Amino acid sequence: MDQxxxxxxxxxxxxxxxxxxxxxxxxxGYKKDKEFGFTFYIFNVLIFFVxxxxxxxxxxxxxxxxxxxxxxxxxxRTNTIPHKEMTYLFTCISIALINGMAxxxxxxxxxxxxxxxxxxxxxxxxxxxxxxxxxVIYENVRLIENGNDEEVIKDLCKRTSLNIVKYEIKSMNFLxxxxxxxxxxxxx
Numbered sequence: 001m002d003q004x005x006x007x008x009x010x011x012x013x014x015x016x017x018x019x020x021x022x023x024x025x026x027x028x029g030y031k032k033d034k035e036f037g038f039t040f041y042i043f044n045v046l047i048f049f050v051x052x053x054x055x056x057x058x059x060x061x062x063x064x065x066x067x068x069x070x071x072x073x074x075x076x077r078t079n080t081i082p083h084k085e086m087t088y089l090f091t092c093i094s095i096a097l098i099n100g101m102a103x104x105x106x107x108x109x110x111x112x113x114x115x116x117x118x119x120x121x122x123x124x125x126x127x128x129x130x131x132x133x134x135x136v137i138y139e140n141v142r143l144i145e146n147g148n149d150e151e152v153i154k155d156l157c158k159r160t161s162l163n164i165v166k167y168e169i170k171s172m173n174f175l176x177x178x179x180x181x182x183x184x185x186x187x188x
Contacts, residue, residue: 008052011108015099018112019044019092026116026123027088031132036085044092051100091119131165131184139178144169156183163188 023040095115102108136156138144143152149167156164162185170180 011052011099012048014108014112015044015048015096018095018099018116021116022088022091022095022119026120030084030123033085036088040088040092043089044096047093047096048100051097055101091115132187133182133184134160134162135170136160136181136183137178138181139176141172141174141177141179144172144179156181160185 019041023037027040028037095112098111098115099108102111138152138156140152140155143155152167153164156162156167160183162183164183164185166184168182168184170182172179
């Protein structure tokens, strides 16, 4: 193997370890959404390889940031990505850029460690949200229409066996007399 291949493998291993710590260690502690986990990994890997090739091809930093901007503002047409998941996606993209383009190995380790440390502090300490949420289809629309929030919460708690503290109406379907609710609960 030549020197360039060894550097690629070395940096890719660092990238995968850091993204795994971010996704499996931090994000899955907040929300175990495998679909977003898959997206985070694939975006990271693809951008890492594109950036690594760009550095080797000696493409300008302006082109790199242009690519970064395109991926950073990308939205899927089917569903919008929640703010927190978009932040994790942006972090995965940033990690790929750093690991694919950093010039010095010590800087690489320091930046990765600081990113993980900062995200961990933000997620677990400063902005820790004890409430989790789920989307549910609720067919007792009469309670919602009457504006009786306490009764809706009691009914939802009884049906789901969750400690629900509040809910938001995402959409109403008057043809089926149902509503899609985002219910917030505190896990036991």
